[in-house]
Amino acid sequence: MYSERYFQTILPAYNQSWYILKNEQWLMVLALPFMVLYNGKRGGKCKYFFYLFYPIHIYVLYILGALINN
Numbered sequence: 001m002y003s004e005r006y007f008q009t010i011l012p013a014y015n016q017s018w019y020i021l022k023n024e025q026w027l028m029v030l031a032l033p034f035m036v037l038y039n040g041k042r043g044g045k046c047k048y049f050f051y052l053f054y055p056i057h058i059y060v061l062y063i064l065g066a067l068i069n070n
Helices: 004-010 024-036 047-069
Strands: none
Touching: none
C-alpha cells in the first residue's frame, strides 16, 4: 500500500523509532543476566517439564493467535 519512502518523508523519526522492531539482535542482552548468574553447576531435575512446556505453549500461542485474528 505505502512504500517505506512514504513513511520516511511523513515521519522523520520513522527509521529510529521502528529500528528496535526491525532488528531484533539487541534482544541478546536479555540473556546476559542468566549467563552472569551461572555458577557452573547443573540445574534441577526438571528436564521433563521442558519437554511438556514447549509444545503446550506453542499450542496456546496458536490458539490465542486464532482467537485474536477472528
